[in-house]
Amino acid sequence: MSSRTYRFLQVFILIALSLFLGIKILSSQLGLYIHQRFQPLTVIAIIGLFLMGVALLVDILRKTNAGSSDHAHDHQHSNRLPIEIAILSVPLLLGWMIPARPLGASAIDSKGVSATAPLAEQGAQAQTFEIAADERNILDWIRLFNSDQDSSLYLGQTAQVIGFVYHDPRLPDGQFLVSRFTLVCCAADAFAIGIPVAWPQAADLPPDTWVKVSGPVEETQINEQRLPLIRAESVEGVDPPANFYLYP
């Protein structure tokens, strides 16, 4: 690959990466990959990569005008392999070709699920109790159950939570797990949590369907682990929430 072609490809990749990140923000898909609070950093990267691309382009054009007298730069890149370009285009290709999907049931299959996710185990702070029962999300409920608070304070209350359907093989027939992924920094640390739901037609629900479950909260045990269980009075399909993940 000639030095010039190589450098033009560099410019192309830098600008493309910058645009790729910009489009992810504009189409509000960035939240699929990283925590919202890191968005300013992504903006910095967009600007930086774009400036690098422009500076490189100006550099190439200036060198072309000046003729090929710049020996130092000629030998500098002539033996570079296209593999470098190929590797850096992988994120772009995957980003364009694989449809962007939030982590869901198939991610649980590979990452595992826990009703006592480490993040949930920090126990309930006082404010978890201040949230009205029907406003608590899945994480709030699990925190309550892992706290050492008197369980009579919340058992029997009516829960109303949104999550996606996961059929956990450990659950008996007529139950499914209403689940969410929690995310601290990026999709790499996402961890699935879930609450078992007793619902006679559980088997009819396709995995990954987003549902709103409401019903009284009971206590159950899996492998001697105390867990909440929602005896569902209604399970209705809903649109996925704007924030795919829960942020502990």
Add this chain to the structure above:
Amino acid sequence: MNFQDAQKRLSKPALIGLLLMINLLILTTILPASLWGWISDRLPVFTTIFLGIFIEAVPFLMLGTLASGVVEEFVSQESLKRLIPSGALTAPLTGALMGLFFPVCECGVVPLTRRLFSKGLPIPAGIAFLLAAPVLNPIVILSTAAAFGWGQVLFWRLGLSFSIALITGLVFSAEKDPANILRSGVQRSPIDLSSQAFSLDLHLHDHADHPEAHSNLSLIARLSRVLVTGANEFFEMGRYLVIGAALAAAMQTLVPQSALLSIGGGPVISVLIMLLLAVVLSICSTVDAFIALGFASSFSLGSILAFLVFGPMVDIKSILMYGRVFRPRAVLYLVLLPFLMSLLAGIAINYYLP
């Protein structure tokens, strides 16, 4: 370049492409449909995790390569020599504390360290900088304090990172010849002008010779050179970020994290698990405190600290990037020494601290 060369260069990618196509064709016919279902099921998961790591790390890598560009353009070998002592103890000591002035994480620190080496930074100082800077810098200190408060976790994290970086730097000072540690071309000896010839493969010589010679250029021109140097380095280090993120994402897609976590909590095993997790997760040091916070209740203090100390020094992507700067044996030391010291420290804390 003669005609035969050109033909060779053109045909190689074409040949690889053809082979890949044939393999894909064979695979589609041989593999059972269930496996294809599995792949199409897991590929989006892999992609999301991969892009998660990549998008999160790209700003930090870019800032690191820009910092390297700034050093290249504005710091001369002479001023570096004036600022950094070269004593056996003072060099690594200075290196370990330099992070306080260069807020870089473990992606950005590698290109910056390499650039400093090319400006004549002593090896022990560079090693201590490489290992300590991702933790001993203002951003990470603040994020750790935000997660754990201004308490013992922060204290131990800073203290252990500093000590391990210092000790490793001292170990490296036993080797007097940089050529045995660095890949050829990383360090340009100021006396040996002929080193131009062998630094070709690393392209570090481009503007490095005499930054003062360029000081008559306009500021805009110099800044644009910073950007160009940064861009070239972004490509060189960026591929290791891509490969490292892909490996970490693949491991997460194939090995359930909950399996790792369920192995448990003994004072020794928990430290080993968290060390392994630090390598596998490959999270940036600026945010890993928040991740560790999540494990704090189910894992021992020693193992959490091992995670916080070892993770920023060694993970999949940084090992790959080290390979670009150091000889294989030096990379081995850079991985093993921090690993063993973090392991020992973690176990000791579990036994001696309540």
